[in-house]
Amino acid sequence: MVTQNATLKSKEELMEKLRQPEVITGSEILLRSLVLEGVDCVFGYPGGAVLYIYDAMHGFSDFNHLLTRHEQGAIHAADGYARASGKVGVCIATSGPGATNLVTGIATAYMDSVPMVVITGNVMSSLIGTDAFQEADITGITMPITKHSYLVRDVDDLARIIHEAFHIANTGRKGPVLIDIPKDISANKTLFKPVTEVSIRGYNPTVSPNKLQVDKMIKAITEAERPLILAGGGVIYSGAHEELHEFVKKTDIPITTTLLGLGAFPSGEDLFLGMPGMHGTFTANKSIQKADLLINIGARFDDRVTGKLSGFAPYAKIIHIDIDPAEIGKNVPTDIPIVGDVKTVLQIANLQAKRADKADAWRAELLASKAQYPFRYKDSEDELKPQWVVEMLHETTNGDAIVTTDVGQHQMWAAQFYKFNKPRSWVTSGGLGTMGFGFPSAIGAQMANPDRLVISINGDGGMQMCAQELAICAINNIPVKVVILNNQVLGMVRQWQELIYDNRYSHIDLSGSPDFVKLSEAYGVKGFRATNKEEAKAVWEEALRHPGPAVVEFVVRKEENVYPMVAQGSTIDEMIMGDAE
């Protein structure tokens, strides 16, 4: 306790020191401002245009800087950090190629509403527009994929811009904000005064809902015979999981959570129906199609959830709670729109929420359906099944790990078979579906949660899109447990080619991938491989016991498909059940 108090005191002393007005360079203003914003870890990669910034970081220890091996690794790590902590992720890259290497990661964060501040260098102000060496118009390039962006033109604006950027990134509907700093701005000196107030005339997100709309929702609940809650990532981003739990308890309404909403509601509870959508549970999809009242809490009616829009939830009155008014009515016509922060809305709703008394038969029906149609697969004693591996990961970690995934079949199996109970335990690229995200995002998640177990589940395809970051796990002893479900093929593409393109397998064979155990060991990370259940259990136990990072490759069946599956263009109750039938 004594040491903790000492740390707190020294932290406060440091902040006090940094708040003192002083004439310093733009680079020093950046670093100070980041510390004052509460940043403790930054992911980055230096280069010509950010040399002044990195020079200022020489010997600097007020936050961690993690040198990744690719800017793509840095931005996904910052994303994972943000998703697993709720804090703003920060990433630094140089101009030109450094900045453009961030684009996929910025788009990933934008699609999933992840708060990030992305710092890029640019060429000297006087060279902008001349096609100078390593010049790219990164504010222009990222305009459609950032919440806002700044090109700093005067060092006097820098402190204000950084403070505004953090505010914009982490309020309202969260998202990435880019700050492009020309090289001369990072060298110029000015009097730094900390900025503590924000006044942005064109930015005032609605937090408190219209109470009359909430009253309408309460009334609709008492009238409904087949009510259903669809909760999304907004619940987690708003920190509203407890309020959601109370709302469900009070109203006794069954709930389904989207891919990004996994963890917003404990998966073990009776009323939880699992995930809806393209690879969702039979019961969640059927219940949406039968519901007479659908309460969307912080989800955006993504096409992977709705399937064919014209046939979506045909009998339901739609209530949509969202902090972003533009999401309401965008895809699905809404009967009761409620604009506001999910947490605030649910707090108000919980004061008057009543049990949905007319829905007893509905609850019984869904409970029976849920028991009859869980996610299923045909297990095998000869081959490792990827679903079995995920179930084993869940059982051996009591569902308490933070799980990050890449994109594809393994992502869906992880969503289906790892049962989440806590928010911010599930990090996955839902909207953009970014391969290469799974592993570096785990590094960020681990940096934000040094005491929690972080498992990164990947396919053999996506793992090779950012494998170089094994180096920073080894060097910094970041103890991520990297799982590779190796089916030697681009599995999800294979599945679509099998089912929708008539078995015409085109360019999906990944044979020739490296030996992942040797690859890991080349980086100094412990590597394991398993080809059957016995080995799988043994090496996984060993990987868990190993104090540092570890890569565990599970060689799984190539032809395995993700079921249920709703083909694109079908309504979500038209499910191909596959093995589950």
Add this chain to the structure above:
Amino acid sequence: MKKHTIAVIVNDQPGVLQRVSGLFGRRGFNIESITVGTSEEVGLSRMVIVTTGDEQTLEQITKQLYKLIDVIKVIHLSSNPIVARELALIKVSAEPAARPEIFGVVETFRAAVVDIGTHSVMVQVVGDTEKIDAMVELLGPYGIRELSRTGVTALNRGNSR
């Protein structure tokens, strides 16, 4: 598709036109015309955009525009009585013999001849879009060499806001 005229009050910042036009482009909203200039307040510009779409599209346009940090206000001008004007400069082929007839058209439209060359005249016409369309149509037979239209700028009438 219904035509809508909207005003967008924005911060007078570099790149703001790109933010607004880029938004229309990537979300598939139509821009029939767009004008930008200073507004009544220092630091703010007023854009007037003529677009087409149903009510739902218009609602999305408004909401998406509000998500831009540099957008201060969006006004659906054409939901109330408006004065909408554009200006056109039209260079018409005009040998001396044809000029009296052209001048007659110009006068009837309360337009103006603002320049005369050896083989052409330049006509300036101000009015709503329909008036300018009509003017262009009437001058067509004489041979339009060049045409430049400003696009619509507009305000709501007297007490309607």
